[in-house]
Amino acid sequence: MLTITSKDNANIKNTVKLKNSSKFRKKSGAFIAEGVRLCMDAMYSGAKIEILFATENAVQKYEQDFEKLSNYADKTFIVTAPIFAIMSDTETPQGFLCVIKALDKIPEFDTIKRNSKFIALENLQDPSNLGTILRTAEAFALDGIVLSADCCDIYSPKVVRGSMGAVFRIPFLICNNIVDFLRENQSLVSYAAVVSDAENITEVSFNNPSIAVIGNEGNGLRKETIDYCNHRITIPMSGKAESLNASTAASIIMWEMVK
Amino acid sequence: MLTITSKDNANIKNTVKLKNSSKFRKKSGAFIAEGVRLCMDAMYSGAKIEILFATENAVQKYEQDFEKLSNYADKTFIVTAPIFAIMSDTETPQGFLCVIKALDKIPEFDTIKRNSKFIALENLQDPSNLGTILRTAEAFALDGIVLSADCCDIYSPKVVRGSMGAVFRIPFLICNNIVDFLRENQSLVSYAAVVSDAENITEVSFNNPSIAVIGNEGNGLRKETIDYCNHRITIPMSGKAESLNASTAASIIMWEMVK
Numbered sequence: 001m002l003t004i005t006s007k008d009n010a011n012i013k014n015t016v017k018l019k020n021s022s023k024f025r026k027k028s029g030a031f032i033a034e035g036v037r038l039c040m041d042a043m044y045s046g047a048k049i050e051i052l053f054a055t056e057n058a059v060q061k062y063e064q065d066f067e068k069l070s071n072y073a074d075k076t077f078i079v080t081a082p083i084f085a086i087m088s089d090t091e092t093p094q095g096f097l098c099v100i101k102a103l104d105k106i107p108e109f110d111t112i113k114r115n116s117k118f119i120a121l122e123n124l125q126d127p128s129n130l131g132t133i134l135r136t137a138e139a140f141a142l143d144g145i146v147l148s149a150d151c152c153d154i155y156s157p158k159v160v161r162g163s164m165g166a167v168f169r170i171p172f173l174i175c176n177n178i179v180d181f182l183r184e185n186q187s188l189v190s191y192a193a194v195v196s197d198a199e200n201i202t203e204v205s206f207n208n209p210s211i212a213v214i215g216n217e218g219n220g221l222r223k224e225t226i227d228y229c230n231h232r233i234t235i236p237m238s239g240k241a242e243s244l245n246a247s248t249a250a251s252i253i254m255w256e257m258v259k
Numbered sequence: 260m261l262t263i264t265s266k267d268n269a270n271i272k273n274t275v276k277l278k279n280s281s282k283f284r285k286k287s288g289a290f291i292a293e294g295v296r297l298c299m300d301a302m303y304s305g306a307k308i309e310i311l312f313a314t315e316n317a318v319q320k321y322e323q324d325f326e327k328l329s330n331y332a333d334k335t336f337i338v339t340a341p342i343f344a345i346m347s348d349t350e351t352p353q354g355f356l357c358v359i360k361a362l363d364k365i366p367e368f369d370t371i372k373r374n375s376k377f378i379a380l381e382n383l384q385d386p387s388n389l390g391t392i393l394r395t396a397e398a399f400a401l402d403g404i405v406l407s408a409d410c411c412d413i414y415s416p417k418v419v420r421g422s423m424g425a426v427f428r429i430p431f432l433i434c435n436n437i438v439d440f441l442r443e444n445q446s447l448v449s450y451a452a453v454v455s456d457a458e459n460i461t462e463v464s465f466n467n468p469s470i471a472v473i474g475n476e477g478n479g480l481r482k483e484t485i486d487y488c489n490h491r492i493t494i495p496m497s498g499k500a501e502s503l504n505a506s507t508a509a510s511i512i513m514w515e516m517v518k
Contacts, residue, residue, distance in 0.1 A: 128387070136507050141497030202518055236518070238400035244510075248395050251507045252514050259461055259495070 001070070003078040004053075007086055011051060011077060015087045015099055022153035029102045031155035034088060036062050039069055039098045041165030048101035049073040055084050058095025065096075073098065089157040102155065107144025107171035112187050116209040117257045119250060120146040120190075122178045122225055123216040127152050129247040131162020133214075136251045138166035140258045145172040146181055146211070178213060179228045185211075190229040192221055193253055195243055198232035206257045214253070217246045260329070262337040263312075266345055270310060270336060274346045274358055281412035288361045290414035293347060295321050298328055298357045300424030307360035308332040314343045317354025324355075332357065348416040361414065366403025366430035371446050376516045377470040378509060379405040379449075381437045381480055386411050388476065388506040390421020395510045397425035399517045404431040405440055405470070437472060438487045444470075449488040451480055452512055454502055457491035465516045473512070476505045 004012060017024040018032050025031050030050060033042050036058075042049060052073035059066045059078065070076040079087075087097055107118065119142060124130055130152055137145055147154060154174070160167050175181040182190050188211045191204065213229055215221030226232060235244065235252055244252070263271060276283040277291050284290050289309060292301050295317075301308060311332035318325045318337065329335040338346075346356055366377065378401060383389055389411055396404055406413060413433070419426050434440040441449050447470045450463065472488055474480030485491060494503065494511055503511070 132504050132507060135504060139496045139503050235514075237398045244398050245391050245394060248391060248507070248510045251503075251510060255494075255511050255514075 001076055001078055004083060005080055007083055012079070012083060012087060015051070015053070015097070018099060019087060019089055019157055022156060025102075025153065025155050030099055031102065031160065032087070032097060032099055032157060033160050034090060034097045034157065035094050035161070036065055036096050038160065038165055039096045040065055041168050042098055042100050043069060043072050045165075045168035047103060047168055049098045050075065050101055051099040052076045053079050053084065053087065053097045055079060055081050055095035057081070062094075062096065069096070069098070089161075103168065105169070105171040106173050107146070109185050109188075112209045114207075114209060116143045116188075117206070117254075118142060118144050118146060118188065118211040119254060120148075120178050120181070120211050120213040121151050121250075122148045122213060122221055123219075124151045124214070124246060126217055126246070127156050127158035128162050129217065129245070129250075130154060131159045132247040133250045134159070134163035134166040134170055136247070136254055138170045140254045142170065142254060142258065145170060146178065147172060147174050148178050149174055149176050178225050182211070182228060189231070191231045191233045192226045192229035193249060194220065194226060194232050194234055196234065198234035201233045201235050201253065201256050204231070204233055204256070210257060212253045212257060214246065214250045260335055260337055263342060264339055266342055271338070271342060271346060274310070274312070274356070277358060278346060278348055278416055281415060284361075284412065284414045289358055290361065290419065291346070291356060291358055291416060292419050293349060293356045293416065294353050294420070295324055295355050297419065297424055298355045299324055300427050301357055301359050302328055302331050304424075304427035306362060306427055308357045309334065309360055310358040311335045312338050312343065312346065312356045314338060314340050314354035316340070321353075321355065328355070328357070348420070362427065364428075364430040365432050366405070368444050368447075371444075371468045373466075373468060375402045375447075375468040376465065376513075377401060377403050377405060377447065378513060379407075379437050379440070379470050379472040380410050380509075381407045381472060381484055382475040382478075383410045383473070383505060385476055385505070386415050386417035387421050388504070388509075389413060390418045391506040392509045393418070393422035393425040393429060395506070395513055397429045399513045401429065401513060401517065404429060405437065406431060406433045407437050408433055408435050437484050441470070441487060448490070450490045450492045451485045451488035452508060453479065453485060453491050453493055455493065457493035460492045460494050460512065460515050463490070463492055463515070469516060471512045471516060473505065473509045
């Protein structure tokens with residue numbers, strides 16, 4: 001097992017770029033996950049782990065997990081704590097970090113069942129919101145998530161961490177345009193989430209293959225998308241209130257879809 | 260109107276401490292809110308604004324809001340952009356920051372009505388979660404929030420910002436101990452949120468003065484608190500899932516209470 005002590009090592013430099021640049025993640029077809037739990041989640045989900053980096057402390061502290069992970073990963077490097085800190089996105093790193101091949105768990109839109117439930121996100125910008133939505137979608141056993149290409153990067157370290165590993169397990173698809181996606185998947189009944197002039201979500205039964213479509217944090221859905229959807233739904237709120245946080249709204253909609 | 264150009268000015272030093280230290284906020288009985296919208300929210304809610312700080316750029320850009328706010332605030336100081344940056348908690352400050360007296364909008368537990376709905380938080384630690392919960396509680400028109408003293412500080416800049424100003428409007432009470440609070444407010448029917456051995460929340464009617472009790476992100480509620488509550492409730496989830504984020508769980512519970 002090789003030990004890397006220089007921050008100029010190509011593997012280290014690449015990994016730092018994977019942490020910081022969504023463009024580079026896209027180009028490389030890879031991303032990073034950090035922490036014992038997330039790295040193990042990646043392995044158990046069958047993701048391809050190209051590199052495992054671990055500090056000597058972490059190798060000793062998490063001996064069994066390290067053995068499993070290093071057997072599973074294509075390559076393993078031991079790094080010093082200062083080198084690890086350069087790659088890390090957290091304040092108190094546990095000392096495990098994986099470079100993982102981009103995932104390919106695409107939802108099965110060809111075999112949609114009557115009770116299939118999906119969520120689509122259009123131009124969602126906040127990685128914390130996306131992480132929470134992935135986590136909630138898994139908790140409520142949704143069948144998959146569709147993201148427009150202008151959403152924040154699902155492979156950003158914040159999303160991966162915030163999802164608590166759900167990103168490895170829940171099927172997702174990135175499409176250029178939500179309307180085009182809906183047009184190509186007409187067996188799905190689409191519900192645009194809006195703030196007014198819509199059916200109260202408590203009165204919607206979702207007893208068909210359904211996809212709820214959620215928009216940008218500040219601006220909501222594009223008019224074109226709202227117009228294309230089969231239904232408009234809304235979460236009723238008291239008058240004086242600021243609208244809900246996007247991940248809260250998405251969570252309540254998913255809950256109403258599946259409960 | 261005075262202009263402050265030195266970071267050693269006592270007002271600046273105090274404000275930086277208010278930003279960074281919950282101990283100092285408690286001792287001073289004051290906190291900060293930043294940004295045009297939040298400062299205006301504070302004013303409209305009737306909060307006592309002890310100091311308004313604004314940069315010259317902001318005074319010009321938000322002329323009308325500045326006039327209203329500076330008339331309302333006890334004192335106004337113009338500061339240079341570098342001085343403002345020291346006090347600011349955001350990356351791209353708008354140039355408005357207020358020092359505000361601690362709030363006193365306590366829920367009215369003496370006049371509880373049949374449809375009164377409250378939420379209690381025990382040892383909640385994440386300021387983002389608390390901010391989101393305040394925002395959601397306002398959107399769903401809850402009557403108030405009870406926090407145990409060991410929750411994260413409701414006056415931290417992250418909570419104030421994440422609440423989108425709801426902190427100024429929704430009544431809240433900080434108590435030493437949730438069980439003591441419940442003991443003193445027996446007209447409230449209490450529902451402990453737990454992950455198993457509980458009533459499915461979809462089968463609970465909440466048709467009485469209700470308080471849902473939510474625990475710490477990692478450890479949930481203390482056993483003593485669960486035992487004291489009148490009911491245990493749970494949000495059913497699929498087997499493989501990580502539990503929900505605390506603010507997501509709280510949001511779904513509030514939604515089920517009021518809808």
